[in-house]
Amino acid sequence: MTLLSGCVGQPAQKAVQSGPIDTYTIADPRGDWGFPSPWGHYQRGPGYLRMSFLYDTLIWKDEQGFTPALASHWSYDEGTKAYRFALRDDALWHDGQKVTAGDVLFTFEYMKKHPYPWVDLSEVEKVEAVDAQTVQITLKRHYAPFLENVAGALPILPRHIWAAIERPEEHAEKEVLIGSGPYRLVDYSKEHGTYLYQANDRYYGGKPKVAQIRFVKLNESMAAAALTKGEVDAAQIPGETAEQMRQVGMQVIRGPHFWNAKLMFNHQKAPFSDKAFRQALAYTIDRQELVAKSLRGQGAPASPGLIPPDSPWHEPQVTPYTADLEKARELLASLGYFLEQGSLVKECRELSLELLCSPDNGRDGEIIKEQLARIGIKVRVKSLEAKTVDAKVGAWDFDLAVSGHGGIGGDPQFFSRMITGQGFLSARYNDNSRLNALLNEQLSAMDEEKRKEQVREAQRIYAEDLPALSLYYPTDYWCHNGKVNLFYTQGGISVGIPLPLNKLAFVRP
Template sequence: MDTSNKVRGRSVHLSMDRCLLLELAAAGLMLFILCGTAVSEEDAVDVFTIADTTGDWGWPSPYGHYSRGPGYVRMSLIFDTLVWKDQDGYVPALADSWHMEGGDCYVFNLRRNVTWNDEEQFTARDVVFTIDYIKEHPYQWVNSGVIRNAELLDDYTVKIRLNGSYAPFLDMVACTLPILPEHIYRDVDEPTEFRKDESLVGTGPYTLVDYDQSQGTYLYQAYDGYYLGAPRVRHIKFIKLSNEMAAAALEKGDVDASAVPAETVGRLRKGGFVVLEGPRDGITKIMVNHKKEPFSDVRLRQALYCAIDRQALVDNALRGFGVIASPGLFAPDSEWYNPDVEQYSYDPARSVDLMSEIGYAKDGQSFSRDGTVFEIEMLVTSFNERVGEMVRQQLENAGFKVTLRSVDSKTLDNLVGEWNFDLALNSHGGMSGDPEILNRIIGEGYTFNSARYSANQRLNDLLDEEVSEMDPAKRKELVEEVQQVYAQDLPALPLYYTNSYWAHDGQVNAYYTKRGIANGIPIAQNKLCFVR
């Protein structure tokens, strides 16, 4: 199916007859009111419009969405997991209850009133099938290697055995893995290419009505057969809108919710909007191609880091709305933060000393070796180009000759993933979730957000140990040691955490999910906000 234009089909044919759609929605709502299982007309929200700066985040199936938080969130409206989280922590989803057996086995008791949005019954067979399926067809957000197998105990009970103790199982697997319908996916050999309407058969609260890839818009319709009841918000619409226009669009009533610049927060609150301040979850860092000489030398990476004034970036690029990141990755207000790691204060003179140790002299304005000036290319995007220019100037002042290359975000991610770069400015969330995030942004075998660093065996051993340690106090000690070793090697250079704000008009009870949606997504678009 060609998704470059509006997608049409069984569940996504909005343009065929919008009036009919609204009539059907109204009829469905009346039916559920009469049955006593839906919200009242007074409480229902017909359309809730959310602005997004990027727009397109891929086809919202488990294997079709882009590998970043907004893509997962769009998929999660259609597909449910065994367990979910709200603002207070874990809540039942497809599993009504669960318990551990020993240190490496979980038993899930499933709900009995769940149907797929094509009206087929959901059972434990779908869960077992999903576990088996991701072992053959890896799902980008879940490490199937931690799972030994899944066993069907009865139609509504399933046992999942692990290959060993795995402390973050609930967050990283149970709260993140979308359960697939066996009756649909058992015949799908290439799930990343599966774009038929049937690829969007899920147990979640919404179905996709319209997707326009070129415009970056999505429209979802409430699934009235949802096991928690007919969703209060009848339609959710995502539109593409620049960050600079977000506050004005809210004030004009063009959108109902959006991330907004920090400078607009006071004005919006005075105007009656609800503005949420997010956790310091999103880190900005410089990815380094440490597989390439001379970046493979830790002293060069340390020299680069000493040449960057991180506080100046916060004060100027962020206008004070943020904090510097620890060289150990976590923000200072994180429960996992280790204050004892080396902090690398701004010290260009130390950069000169470190470069001298590896044979580079500062010849005039720039470092050189054997008569050749050391030149570096740093990848940026239009979104972070201003920050990139500030970093470039700081590095140049210290003696590094740096040129910027601006590309779109998907190109940057691909170039980093293929190791076709020197430096790249990168931002991602997940840092307020489980510390397993360290494995995903340091270890080998992960995506472009990860340093994929294997040169220090002790660091990799610590990463394995911390996810296996079930004692919280001992695990925290291991996480602190990971930060110390990472700060010494600096496979990527942490810069800062940005303050984030989410504003809405009060029609929904939006919140930031405790430890983030799924495996730690810091977006105030938890689907339960739209259901209840």
């Protein structure tokens, strides 16, 4: 897979600092992503990332793909459907105790008892500690996403810390944050949205280059000034400021389109339960206009098949839903709707919908409201905190909602999760038996070309049924001062997080 990221512009930029760094400060507009334990962090990419600095997985990913982590090497036996991992002899927990196969065995057993939403262990048949430093994981079937979505995502826990904890979701004390990762947590403030990490000098991957990492809450509009003043070392910036930052010697990297804004439909109730109605809305919504107005051109209209062109799993031949008001009106007329004094009416009732959005995507909500008004649909935009929107979507307590998530550039297991999974980011759609079969079959297809055929057909069906509509892929720009070589991970961090904050960047000399 080709890594789709790059530098903006060509003038000389600051070279990566070769020596150790005392403190590296990263700005984040939201700030708080939860207590950084597996059960404490908010279940979105930035929350997982903050946890990942503390806990290592069996394997990890860098710019090129999979790389060893707690496991120095691994193998797969197709006959027994078993992976065998050889653990490093020099991996220690933060408290000095050795990481063993028993800890790995415990982690799988503990997380089956206390499910960790980020990782699905349902395909694991059994886990065995072959010896003190060897683990064998037998699967129920051939499972193509295992390395990325389990071995490369499941944080390994120390048995001597967690064995006595019966309710992990209730523990938010630093004392439980004993991991094997390159950093330890020094301070976390939910109120201020800040995190402070201290390097683990006994890290098996070598003493980290950066002694302390700080995450601070800072609005994106203020990031450029903070960078030039030296108040922060890295931040996401608006695309229109990228050239300006490059001209003052900053490094600017452009990310792949591995995040999408998405319009969620409550297809559990009328009128959204009718595919033709969802399609009519899709023909009404001008995604190119959304990119121009909401992103100021810094992005691309999304594929109705969800997976972006940046991904090798992308299917270009899906129903495009290019804005077409006449087509939208035809579909609505076939469902019994007609215009009366500028409003869309059916059975003497005016169609009025509520659209949920958060402050971060409020502009999207207003644009969609304007677009739907063009065919007579009245929309009330209701702005709520992001967590509240997520909760309402998860409870099916909504009509329409603007949401979004990353992960769409990694293994297509995430594609399955975003269609049939039960999380609030998923369409939670199981009404098409052929789509269900393809999503299930592709998970066990170890032949990549066969799997691509299945995933591409699934995208065509998904775009036709349209249980949710991807709106756009924003083009993200990160600016940094060159002290650390930030990079975008192939396929995204872990299960596909599209951020250039891989922990390996802060460890490498």
